[in-house]
Amino acid sequence: MKHTTRQAAQIGLLLITLLALALRLYRLDGQSFWADEMSSLVSAAKPVPRLLHDxxxxxxxPGYHLTLKAWVGIFGIGEAGVRSLSVFFGLALVLLTYLIGRRISGEWAGLVAAFLAAISPFQVYYSQEARMHMPLA
Known part of the structure; x- marks a missing residue:
């Protein structure tokens, strides 16, 4: 691949990733926790042995609950802090989609696939929920 084409693809991926981040952060704390999210937060607040038992x-x-426990220790228990773990997984999914698309069909196919994942309403929605949906995607 030519150097300029590679640079254009890298810039494209950066812009797609920034778009994905903006869509996932928009109104991240706009709603209060709902019941399932609160359940995740309550689990994450428990000591590890109790959490594993429950x-x-x-x-x-159990991986999501343990990861969330460590995450809230760093980012706090507010809506944005707790939900930002799903934002992280949502961004990782966009990048993984790019890598798979690039491997299967080339650079531009990877960028198109990443763009579609970045703007997918379902991906954005589940990237804003404090549940294990994004890591399992």
Missing amino acids: ISNEIHP
Whole structure:
């Protein structure tokens, strides 16, 4: 790939990532927690042994709850802080979509795929929920 084409693709990916970030951060704390999000937060507030015991009967893997516990220790328990973990996973999904698209069909296909993931209403919505939907995507 030519140097200028590669640079254009990198700039395109940067712009797509910034768009994805802006869409996911817009009104991130615009609504109060809903019941399932509060359940995740309550689980994350427990000591690790208690957390593992309580979620041992759940159908969801424990990784999200443990990650959320560490995340709220850094970013706090406000709506934006807790939901920002899903924003992180949503951005990672956009970048992963780019990499897969690039590998399968080339640079421009990867950029188009990443753009579609960045603006997908479903992806944006679930990137703003403090639940394990984005890591499982």
